[in-house]
Amino acid sequence: MRVLIVDTYYPAFLESHYSRSPGLAAAPYEHQWRALMDTFFATGDAYSHNLRALGHEAHEVVVNAAPLQSAWAREHGLDPAAGEDAILLAQVADFAPDVVYFQHVHSVREELLATLGRRGVLAVGQLATEPPDLGLLRAFDLIVTALPSFAARFGAAGVRTEQLRLAFDERVLKRVGPQPARHDAVFVGSLGRTQHRRSNGLVARAAWTVPIEFWGYGGQLWPPWSPVKRRYRGEAWGLEMYELLAASRIVVNRHGSIAGPYAVNMRLYEGTGMGTLVLTDNGDTLGELFAPGVEAVTYASRRELVDRIRY
Template sequence: MRLFRLCTNSQLYLDRFHDQQPELEGRPYIEQYRKLMKDCYGWADFWTHGFSPLGYEVWEPVGNAVVQQKQWALEHDVEYSEKWLFEISLSQIKDFAPDVLLVNDHHTFGKSFLDRVRESCPSIKLIIGWCGAPYTSLDVFKAYDLTLSNVSSLLDVFHAKGLNSRLFRHGFSATVNDRLATVSDRGPDVSFVGSAISADQYHTSRLELLEHLSHNSALEIWSPNGKVLQGGGIASSIIHGAVFGLDMYRTLAKSFVTLNTHIDISLTYASNMRLFEATGVGACLLTDWTPNLSELFEEDVEVVTFRTAEEAVEKMDYLMAHPSERDSIAEAGQKRTLAEHSFTQRAKEMDELIRNELA
């Protein structure tokens, strides 16, 4: 089975990556690609590793990584225009001739592009789409044979609209720990790493929580949305710039406690990547309580939960005052993630979905 994952990365991340490694420009595509994958941003090449034991061939190029994408086009005599992102991506799909196309950027790759892909690539038997955040139009989901989401409220909408959709959870790749250098120094006491977007359905509740914690705890924040946070009354002294890839995982691993809070569209359903990223690298996770959290982790044994901002402060103080218990929770959380929430496990689940759909 051949699977092609169609994706993009944050442009802020890609710009920083290439600014820090200008020597990559002009190097062979495969060298550039492997270097980017080793930094473990987003899903990186985690599906490649997860599916490998199942006999899949997987390719996960980053569609908007302009330097390496144009290098691939040069090496394969592919001509392109100002619409290079779509033209090169289409050429890569045709060159790879996958059985399955997995799309996890529904904003960039719309229905008209996917219709063209289906017409141009007869090898494709199944198009699977991913949606874990607010969307602007349902049209793109009509181009998928199957839509996966980690957010139950989105699935409710998809089902009501007659779309073939399934619940599918995020996971953690053990390759992160293989690539992450040993963390010797520790600190901060409590971290929050993530976005803070004030738009509807995104992070209104998160911003309110962070504002309260910033005045009542030792919280430090790493986010690309510093101006939004400062506008919400959070002091600039505790706000650091965004961290991505291995730098992000390193920040989580160094923290004595790391905070997780869900996007507004999923406040009643534990679903985000941070649950598994934080526990996967061995951080002690303090996360907002939801009714389904017990399906993923044992409360106060593998993760710690809070229901209010005041309770979050109390739990932070307790964990900092009881290091042995804190470290035991972190160890148990990591063990659970590596055993049950790995990309190896998720690949098995995805393989079952694929085979059922093809049947």
């Protein structure tokens, strides 16, 4: 089977990635692609790496990485200004996949899915955020999600849906290597005050009492007297994030409301994968994934979070 994985990266990360490597934007496609995958941002090339290990042909494209996609277009006789969909469809024609796997369904137009269908290509979408309208979801041949509530909800609505649990890319361990402990308790993730108001508010209140350090996006939005703003260290992406987790004694984790009653976010896997103690809010499925009290310790209130960090 041939699988083309279509990903979309955070614009802030892409800007940082290219600004750190002058001349990279003018490099050949393969050079740019390898440099981007070697950051281990998001899922990187974990899908294609493991699919190839299973005997399949697979490749990732990052459709909103303009220098990368422009390089591919130039090398294949296509106008780099043709647009994301036009370049992607040319990549589909060139790779001839049986399946196109979209990591972010929100970035996909129904017209694009219809074109893939006419070409006999199956379209699969991965959903881990607030869903789009049902019409778009039904246009996919399959939706996969790590969220048990989504699998049940959309399956009942006539969307072909399967649950696919998250995972940790063990290749990161070789790239990062052993790290001396430089941090006590850290939080890495979205620091938004609207989308994660309740859960971030609990961690922020705990930080008045214990010295939690914060990395992520949205930290600048907190008031200057907040412990989040005072201990905000900036953003950490890809390998830098993994190095930070490995160099920390405790990783504080919290779930957004979208997770419902379940334990299902990437930080659980990333923190435990790097060998760091994860201190997390509880979830009904935590015991199915990790050994509670051994690989992950839970808290249910600000007081419990503070007490466990102190312990």
